[in-house]
Amino acid sequence: xxCQAILNPPKTTLRPDQTVAQAMAILFAEHRLSLPVVDxxxxxxxxxGIHRLLGLALPKAAGLDQxxxxxxxxxxxxxxxxxxxxxxxxxxxxxxxxTVHPIRPTTPLVETLLLLYRSRDDLPVVDDQSxxxxxxxxxxxxxxxxxxxA
Amino acid sequence: MHGGEWVPKVLFGLDPMWVSTLMLLAxxxxxxxxxxxxxxxxxxxxxxxxxxxxxNQEAAIRGVDFNTIALLTGMMIIVAVTRKCGVFQYVAIWSxxxxxxxxxxILLMLQIxxxxxxAFLDNVTTVLLIVPVTLVICEELKIKPYPVLxxxxxxSNIGGTATLIGDPPNIIIGSATGLTFNDFVVNLSPVxxxxxxxxxxxxxxxxxxxxxxxxxxxxxxxxxxxxxxxTDRLLLKQALFVLALVILAFVLARFLxxxxxxxxxxxxxxxxxxxxxxxxxxxxxxxxxxxxGEVEWITIFFFVGLFMVVYGVETAGVLKMLAEKLIALTxxxxxxxxxxxxxxxxxxxAIVDNIPFVATMIPLIKNxxxxxxxxxxxxxxxxxxxxxxxxxxxxxxxxxxxxxxxxGMAERAGIRFSFIEYTKIxxxxxxxxxxxxxxxxxxxxx
Numbered sequence: 001x002x003c004q005a006i007l008n009p010p011k012t013t014l015r016p017d018q019t020v021a022q023a024m025a026i027l028f029a030e031h032r033l034s035l036p037v038v039d040x041x042x043x044x045x046x047x048x049g050i051h052r053l054l055g056l057a058l059p060k061a062a063g064l065d066q067x068x069x070x071x072x073x074x075x076x077x078x079x080x081x082x083x084x085x086x087x088x089x090x091x092x093x094x095x096x097x098x099t100v101h102p103i104r105p106t107t108p109l110v111e112t113l114l115l116l117y118r119s120r121d122d123l124p125v126v127d128d129q130s131x132x133x134x135x136x137x138x139x140x141x142x143x144x145x146x147x148x149x150a
Numbered sequence: 151m152h153g154g155e156w157v158p159k160v161l162f163g164l165d166p167m168w169v170s171t172l173m174l175l176a177x178x179x180x181x182x183x184x185x186x187x188x189x190x191x192x193x194x195x196x197x198x199x200x201x202x203x204x205x206n207q208e209a210a211i212r213g214v215d216f217n218t219i220a221l222l223t224g225m226m227i228i229v230a231v232t233r234k235c236g237v238f239q240y241v242a243i244w245s246x247x248x249x250x251x252x253x254x255x256i257l258l259m260l261q262i263x264x265x266x267x268x269a270f271l272d273n274v275t276t277v278l279l280i281v282p283v284t285l286v287i288c289e290e291l292k293i294k295p296y297p298v299l300x301x302x303x304x305x306s307n308i309g310g311t312a313t314l315i316g317d318p319p320n321i322i323i324g325s326a327t328g329l330t331f332n333d334f335v336v337n338l339s340p341v342x343x344x345x346x347x348x349x350x351x352x353x354x355x356x357x358x359x360x361x362x363x364x365x366x367x368x369x370x371x372x373x374x375x376x377x378x379x380x381t382d383r384l385l386l387k388q389a390l391f392v393l394a395l396v397i398l399a400f401v402l403a404r405f406l407x408x409x410x411x412x413x414x415x416x417x418x419x420x421x422x423x424x425x426x427x428x429x430x431x432x433x434x435x436x437x438x439x440x441x442x443g444e445v446e447w448i449t450i451f452f453f454v455g456l457f458m459v460v461y462g463v464e465t466a467g468v469l470k471m472l473a474e475k476l477i478a479l480t481x482x483x484x485x486x487x488x489x490x491x492x493x494x495x496x497x498x499x500a501i502v503d504n505i506p507f508v509a510t511m512i513p514l515i516k517n518x519x520x521x522x523x524x525x526x527x528x529x530x531x532x533x534x535x536x537x538x539x540x541x542x543x544x545x546x547x548x549x550x551x552x553x554x555x556x557x558g559m560a561e562r563a564g565i566r567f568s569f570i571e572y573t574k575i576x577x578x579x580x581x582x583x584x585x586x587x588x589x590x591x592x593x594x595x596x
Contacts, residue, residue, distance in 0.1 A: 060563040061285035068239045068282045071378035073290075079370070 003103060003112035006142040007125055007135040013038045016045055016093035020056065020084075023048050023092055034100075036124045036133050037092055044126045044133040046096030051121065056087050056095060102126035105134050112137055156209035158466050161202055166466035170204045174463045174510070177456075182502055189448045192455025199462035213461025214454055217325040217411035222272075222453065223445055224414025225315055228396065229275050230444035231421050232389035236379040238267065238279040243376040246287050251371035253293050253361035257301055258350055260284060264302045265309030265346050269316045269339075270397065273306040273552040274446075280306075281559045290370045295565055297357035299556050300575065304349050304544050306552045308583065311540035312342040314400065314410060318449075319508040319539040323532055324410065326512045327525075331400035331410065337533050341590040345541070345583045352579055385425060392421040456509050464513040473517035482521050485596045488534040489588060491515070495538025496584045500545025500577065508539045530595035537587040545580040547572045 012030055014023050014037045027035060027049060034049020055063055057080050062070065087095065102124040103112060115123055122138040158166035177195035181188045199205045205213065232238075245263045249255025260280065268276040280302055288295035310316035314324040314334040324334060380386055396417035400410060422441060426434040463469055480486040491511070498507055515531050522528055543550030547557055547569045557567035 059286045059289050061282040061289070064282050064285075064559055064562055066278045066282055066559070068286070069236060069379065069381055070286070071381075072239070072243055072374045072376055073286060074373045074375060075290075075370070 001109040002105065003107045003109060003125060003137055004105060005109055006112065006137050006145045007105070008138065008141050009135045010036060010038075010133055013133065014048055014092055015039070016096070017091050019089050019091060020053075020095060021088040024053060024088075027053075032122075033139075034097070034122055036136060037096055038133050042133060043131045044102055044124055045093070046098050047100040047121075047124060048092050048096060049121065052095060052097045053084070057084050059083075100124065103137070104128055113142065116142060156206055156212075156465055158205070158462075159203045164202075166204055167468050167471070169202055170199065170463045170466040171468050173198050173202070173204065174459055174468075177459050178502070178506060181506065187448065188503070189451040189455065192452045192459060194455070196455040196458030196462075199459055204462040204466055205458065209465060210458045210461065213464075214457045215322065215325050217409045218321050218457075219450060219453060220409075220411030221315065221321050221325065221414045222318070223450055224411065224416075224418040225272065226275075226445045227418035227441055228389075228392065228414070228421055229271050230441050231385070231418075231425055232393065233275075233279060234382060235385040235389055236381045237386055237389065239283050239379040240376050241267075242280055242283040243287075243374050243379055246371055247374065247376065251291065251363065251368035253291055253363050254354060254358035256287060256291075257298055257353060257358045257361065260298060261301045261305040261346070261350050261353070264305035265312075265342075268306040268309030269312045270393075271316075273310045273317060273550065274555050276306050276309075277302060277552045277556050278559075281556055285559075285563050287371055290374075291363040291367045293361055293363055295560070295563075296567075297353065297361070299560055299565070299567075300572065301349075301353045301357075303550075303553050303556050304353075304576070304579065305346065307540060307544045307550050308342060308346050308349060310552075311537060312339040315414075317540045318453075318505050320536055321410075322505070322508055322512060323536055326516075327528075327532055329532065330403050332404070334536075337529075337594075338536060341537070341587060344590075345586050348582065348586060349579060352582065356575070388424040389421060392417050392424070395420070452505070456506055460506075460509045460513065463510070469510070469514045470517045473514045476514070477518055477521050484522055484527070484530060485592070487518070487522075488530045488591055488596060491531055492534035492538040492587060492591060493584065495535055496542030496545070496580065499539045499542030500549040500580060504539040504543055504550065508535060511535055511539075530591060533595065534587075534591050537591070538584065541580060541583045541587065544583065545573070545577045547576075549580075 012026065012035055014026065014035050016037055016039060032049070034047045034051065037045045037048050039045055059070065059073065061067055100119065100121065100123065103115060105125055105127065112123070116137065116139055122136050124136055125134045126132065127134050160166045160169050173195055177191055180186055180191045196210060200207060200210050241263055242260065245259035246256045249259045264276055264280050267280070281299065284298050284302065285295055288298060311320065312335065314320050314331045320334060323329065396413055399406060399408065399413040403410060403413065422438060426437050429437065476487070480490055495507065515528055515535065518531070519525055519528055543553065547553050547567065560567050
């Protein structure tokens with residue numbers, strides 16, 4: 001049994017040339033935590049989602065491995081909005097989340113659940129040979145599918 | 151480094167001098183290519199020295215300077231625990247506010263803070279602690295972080311030169327020669343203070359005087375609450391107590407008859423004890439496991455392998471021969487020898503890893519003792535080597551580990567660090583520091 005059992009074809013994808021603001025609007029409209037970003041040939045480029053948006057709202061140092069605690073920073077909501085506004089018109093290609101490792105269509109089901117459990121986010125499924133996006137396994141859909149079969 | 155008792159018996163009766171030299175060169179070249187992790191290369195080089203018969207196993211172990219290993223590991227543990235309390239961030243924020251959030255003042259203050267931290271901590275650790283706070287401050291002020299980051303690279307390498315524990319080359323030199331913490335402070339810190347001040351002036355003229363921030367942005371930095379950077383007040387007290395104790399022991403090391411490695415390891419164990427005291431056994435293990443995980447084992451194993459490789463070359467007599475040739479080249483003149491070592495160390499350290507270079511130079515310089523009237527006659531050469539090797543690292547982006555660490559962090563934050571652009575600015579400033587060092591060594595020792 002592979003991840004195919006809980007795999008959904010990608011309903012909505014983002015393009016690398018779309019702006020951060022456009023992506024944010026789509027994420028909110030679709031009620032999604034994250035969406036895959038694919039190029040014009042359908043090749044997977046990375047993920048973009050709420051987590052990345054939160055990162056963009058924080059000082060850049062927050063993205064470092066050795067990030068300090070930021071309790072000393074006394075920014076107000078307006079300051080945080082200003083950070084998001086500064087990147088709103090930038091293309092997604094500059095802000096892809098490359099920490100999400102795609103899985104293969106042949107990844108076993110239990111391993112897929114383990115990766116979902118660890119990543120706490122939806123996972124892209126990518127064809128090894130062509131690099132094209134095959135689908136997405138989402139936390140919600142995976143549990144929904146498995147629960148229905150119980 | 152150590153007196154050779156083992157007589158090399160190389161496979162097939164090959165000449166040990168040639169075989170060990172080839173192994174040393176191969177190790178250096180592969181390290182320089184950065185294609186393979188340097189710890190792996192050094193350990194493979196050490197293994198080859200044993201397998202080929204340049205060293206036997208006992209001789210290889212004898213070649214490892216365990217005082218250096220203990221000092222490095224002990225200080226890494228102390229820093230790994232101390233950093234958790236946020237004291238370094240506290241000082242960085244406090245210094246920015248003392249400068250009234252004026253960009254030029256912050257450029258100056260962060261250099262001084264970095265240099266002082268670096269004198270007591272490993273350079274890489276220092277920049278790992280300072281750079282994230284620097285990025286936050288620069289972002290709030292809406293100023294380019296690049297000048298501040300370059301200045302911090304310089305400060306970390308300059309400050310680290312001032313003490314025995316500030317930079318690995320000094321640790322190796324101190325351990326191999328018996329020079330104490332006080333010896334380093336007394337002999338190197340005066341010139342380091344001058345070099346740091348001159349460097350601050352250069353960076354002010356180059357960048358600081360034109361850096362400006364809007365009043366509202368400065369107000370945001372002034373609103374930073376540095377007290378919030380302290381995450382664990384009990385740990386802060388424990389860490390400051392142990393750090394003070396360790397530094398005091400370094401100062402009194404000669405009277406205590408303790409090696410720096412012993413002091414650092416004891417301090418590390420004491421701090422870990424205070425940190426885990428009263429916690430359940432499982433939590434203690436988890437905590438100690440995490441602390442040990444922060445020790446830079448790559449550096450430690452790199453040193454172990456490198457000491458063996460260099461000992462192989464030393465045992466084969468290569469370094470004695472090179473020392474004789476160097477003396478012949480300089481005519482046995484102390485001035486020429488010291489200044490040659492200073493400048494050659496600086497230029498080479500800007501382009502190659504200064505640790506293997508210094509590890510090789512130590513036994514080579516020791517072999518010059520008869521020419522210069524014994525161990526005391528070598529003192530100017532040790533200070534020349536330390537100044538050249540530590541300060542030379544500022545010359546290029548690959549000259550020191552701290553430089554690459556800052557560049558890597560900057561790139562992740564979207565700030566481009568180009569090798570050429572950095573070298574264009576850094577190499578001439580590095581040369582200024584070597585000119586000052588030349589004057590100092592000449593005036594004080596020659």
